[in-house]
Amino acid sequence: MxxxxxxxxxxxAALLLLAITAALFGHSPLALLSILVRSSVGSRFALExxxxxxxxxxxxxxxxxxxxxxxxxxxxxxxxxxxxxxxALVASRFGAIASLLAAMLAGAAWASIASAMRLWRxxxxxxxxxxxxxxxxxxxxxxxxxxxxxxxxxYPQTDLAAATLPPLASGVHSGVLLALAASVxxxxxxxRTMEGLRLRATxxxxxxxxxxxxxxxxxxxxAMAISGAVAGLAGGIELLGVTHRLFERxxxxxxxxxxxxxxxxxxxxxxxxASAFFFGALVTGAGELQRTADISAGVATFGQAVVILMLIVxxxxxxxx
Amino acid sequence: xxxxxxxxxPLAIVAxxxxxxxxxxxxxxxxxxxxxxxxxxxxxxAAMTAVLVAQTTHSLALGFAGGVAGALAIxxxxxxxxxxxxxxxxxxxxxxxxLALGGTSFIYREVQSLVQQVPQLRTDAVLPLxxxxxxxxxxxxxxNSSFGLRLRACxxxxxxxxxxxxxxxNYRWITLAIxxxxxxxxxxxxxxxxxxxxxENMTAGRGFIALSIVIFGRWSIxxxxxxTAIFGLTAAMQYALQAANRxxxxxxxxxxxxxVTLLILCGVAGxxxxxxxxGVRRR
Numbered sequence: 001m002x003x004x005x006x007x008x009x010x011x012x013a014a015l016l017l018l019a020i021t022a023a024l025f026g027h028s029p030l031a032l033l034s035i036l037v038r039s040s041v042g043s044r045f046a047l048e049x050x051x052x053x054x055x056x057x058x059x060x061x062x063x064x065x066x067x068x069x070x071x072x073x074x075x076x077x078x079x080x081x082x083x084x085x086x087x088a089l090v091a092s093r094f095g096a097i098a099s100l101l102a103a104m105l106a107g108a109a110w111a112s113i114a115s116a117m118r119l120w121r122x123x124x125x126x127x128x129x130x131x132x133x134x135x136x137x138x139x140x141x142x143x144x145x146x147x148x149x150x151x152x153x154x155y156p157q158t159d160l161a162a163a164t165l166p167p168l169a170s171g172v173h174s175g176v177l178l179a180l181a182a183s184v185x186x187x188x189x190x191x192r193t194m195e196g197l198r199l200r201a202t203x204x205x206x207x208x209x210x211x212x213x214x215x216x217x218x219x220x221x222x223a224m225a226i227s228g229a230v231a232g233l234a235g236g237i238e239l240l241g242v243t244h245r246l247f248e249r250x251x252x253x254x255x256x257x258x259x260x261x262x263x264x265x266x267x268x269x270x271x272x273x274a275s276a277f278f279f280g281a282l283v284t285g286a287g288e289l290q291r292t293a294d295i296s297a298g299v300a301t302f303g304q305a306v307v308i309l310m311l312i313v314x315x316x317x318x319x320x321x
Numbered sequence: 322x323x324x325x326x327x328x329x330x331p332l333a334i335v336a337x338x339x340x341x342x343x344x345x346x347x348x349x350x351x352x353x354x355x356x357x358x359x360x361x362x363x364x365x366x367a368a369m370t371a372v373l374v375a376q377t378t379h380s381l382a383l384g385f386a387g388g389v390a391g392a393l394a395i396x397x398x399x400x401x402x403x404x405x406x407x408x409x410x411x412x413x414x415x416x417x418x419x420l421a422l423g424g425t426s427f428i429y430r431e432v433q434s435l436v437q438q439v440p441q442l443r444t445d446a447v448l449p450l451x452x453x454x455x456x457x458x459x460x461x462x463x464x465n466s467s468f469g470l471r472l473r474a475c476x477x478x479x480x481x482x483x484x485x486x487x488x489x490x491n492y493r494w495i496t497l498a499i500x501x502x503x504x505x506x507x508x509x510x511x512x513x514x515x516x517x518x519x520x521e522n523m524t525a526g527r528g529f530i531a532l533s534i535v536i537f538g539r540w541s542i543x544x545x546x547x548x549t550a551i552f553g554l555t556a557a558m559q560y561a562l563q564a565a566n567r568x569x570x571x572x573x574x575x576x577x578x579x580x581v582t583l584l585i586l587c588g589v590a591g592x593x594x595x596x597x598x599x600g601v602r603r604r
Contacts, residue, residue, distance in 0.1 A: 117586065124586075131586075135583070139572075142576070294430075301422050301426070304423070305419035312409075313406065
């Protein structure tokens with residue numbers, strides 16, 4: 001079975017399982033699927049919504065692709081997304097470009113805390129990145145209630161960012177182009193540069209990489225920083241293009257969703273585009289399910305999990321023979 | 322400050338019971354060579370099933386049984402993927418956490434119409450269980466029985482265990498069942514004793530903190546108890562500080578437990594030796 005086929009099968013199986021689960025609780029599975037499809041790709045408006053959701057997912061997905069390819073367990077996309085957005089907000093008075101650069105720097109720095117803990121204290125990054133997510137979430141909560149709270153001081157949210165991403169022809173912001181460019185850039189970095197070769201070699205077999213003269217420790221730290229920068233960029237773009245201000249539930253799980261996006265794309269940066277679109281449609285559709293059918297939007301998260309579980313099973317079937 | 326510390330001790334002992342049970346369960350699992358990152362989702366699922374069963378049956382005991390059943394279901398899923406299919410344990414655990422997060426929020430919304438008063442635990446039998454009985458029993462099993470010796474060997478050198486004709490998979494399944502039992506009680510206790518029912522993502526990272534404490538405690542029971550006590554005290558002091566209103570912003574206090582856990586991981590992890598084959602995929 002080819003990798004593409006198993007990915008498609010996993011996606012289809014996940015949708016079917018979602019429908020079956022909903023049926024168990026007395027919802028019509030066909031109605032559910034039709035709402036999902038209609039509200040995500042059924043109209044121009046729906047497609048725009050899906051596209052907007054796909055942008056952060058594509059970037060957090062790419063962030064995970066880079067990390068997992070290097071063999072670094074960066075589960076910290078959520079936190080890097082948040083600090084990226086925080087930095088973008090603060091730097092937005094210097095314009096959109098400076099703002100996004102600040103987002104990338106902040107994401108890289110936040111991720112590098114985990115690298116430092118790994119290299120100096122041998123603390124596993126799979127745990128430190130997760131703990132840094134919780135820390136970032138509360139940092140955001142403090143910011144929007146304290147130092148960055150809007151001047152009207154009415155809601156726990158910040159004022160509007162001073163910069164925005166220019167819109168494209170329709171209701172979609174230009175971050176779409178940035179995200180697409182990022183996936184090409186990541187592909188180029190991974191497959192056409194020495195850095196990418198070393199990164200993949202390290203992920204493939206760190207012991208062999210060390211014998212080949214790669215300094216594994218600093219290679220892992222660089223991969224983590226790049227991965228964090230991309231997740232930070234996702235937060236910056238979401239701020240400047242969509243929400244324009246920060247509030248407590250700003251991140252909405254995009255960081256964790258990136259893991260599902262990357263795994264469905266079989267850790268390939270260009271396939272991540274299709275994968276992000278699929279999950280973007282799922283998230284958009286799930287939002288509509290919550291509004292019209294009173295089904296928790298948590299089904300999107302559930303769907304992401306089922307996709308990963310299906311991929312594990314497919315992977316086993318593929319390699320067992 | 323000292324008074325604050327002393328006055329926090331009773332709360333610390335009670336509030337860290339779910340965490341302690343999770344630490345004990347994960348310690349056993351990791352000793353057999355697996356990392357179950359899905360422990361967070363396991364506890365969250367147990368909290369929900371415990372509440373649903375307790376509400377429908379009006380029985381606390383059945384509620385706790387329901388929590389264990391929910392945890393067992395998650396353990397079975399993890400076991401099939403990580404033991405039988407030999408999938409990557411981190412990826413499997415992450416998927417299980419997403420599954421539990423999305424699944425519980427979906428199911429709880431579906432059955433909200435059935436929600437009735439949740440019975441609440443008053444007398445506390447779980448406290449001596451978590452802090453005394455289970456550590457003693459686990460310590461005896463792990464370090465003073467041939468079963469425990471082989472179980473630990475599965476974590477150090479599974480090939481050697483396999484060479485003696487025993488099944489590494491069986492040992493790992495048993496540790497998963499032990500973990501599910503403990504985490505099931507933990508989730509039920511969290512929802513039925515410490516809180517007033519179920520809330521979305523109510524475990525708030527306790528599973529991940531438990532994993533960190535296992536490492537801090539260097540995979541020993543004493544270390545696990547010590548780590549949980551230190552963490553429990555700082556978490557309880559955070560509540561005391563909130564109540565004392567010393568001008569420290571509430572949200573920064575909320576971040577404190579996670580920062581403390583990060584420091585715990587860095588401060589003592591240092592160069593400790595994990596079970597040799599921890600998290601390694603068997604071929």
